[in-house]
Amino acid sequence: xxEKRNNALAITGFVLSLVSLxxxxxxxxxxxxxIFSGIGLSKVKVTNSGKGLAIAGIIISILSTIYSIWAIxxxxxxxxxxxxxxx
Numbered sequence: 001x002x003e004k005r006n007n008a009l010a011i012t013g014f015v016l017s018l019v020s021l022x023x024x025x026x027x028x029x030x031x032x033x034x035i036f037s038g039i040g041l042s043k044v045k046v047t048n049s050g051k052g053l054a055i056a057g058i059i060i061s062i063l064s065t066i067y068s069i070w071a072i073x074x075x076x077x078x079x080x081x082x083x084x085x086x087x
Contacts, residue, residue: 007050013037013057020064027068034061 013036020030037057044051 005047005049007040007043007047007054009036009043010040010050010054010057013040013061014053017057017060017064020061024064024068026072027065030061030064030068033057034065037061 013033016029016033016036020027020033024030034057037054040050041054041058044054
């Protein structure tokens with residue numbers, strides 16, 4: 001009987017990606033979630049668990065990073081409009 005171990009990196013990546021949806025200052029947390037989920041996905045053969053969590057963490061992290069980049073450009077556009085309004 002093969003023992004099933006937990007894939008801590010996949011779990012960590014998934015949790016970081018979920019946290020990045022709530023608080024995502026300049027996409028740092030989502031990038032960490034992407035890194036941990038990627039490493040966790042590579043460890044699936046060793047641990048025999050966590051594949052779904054790792055894939056979900058990767059997808060959520062990518063979406064959160066894209067949203068953060070969009071939000072930064074959107075905020076920059078609003079601030080430039082506001083600055084031109086003041087002058």
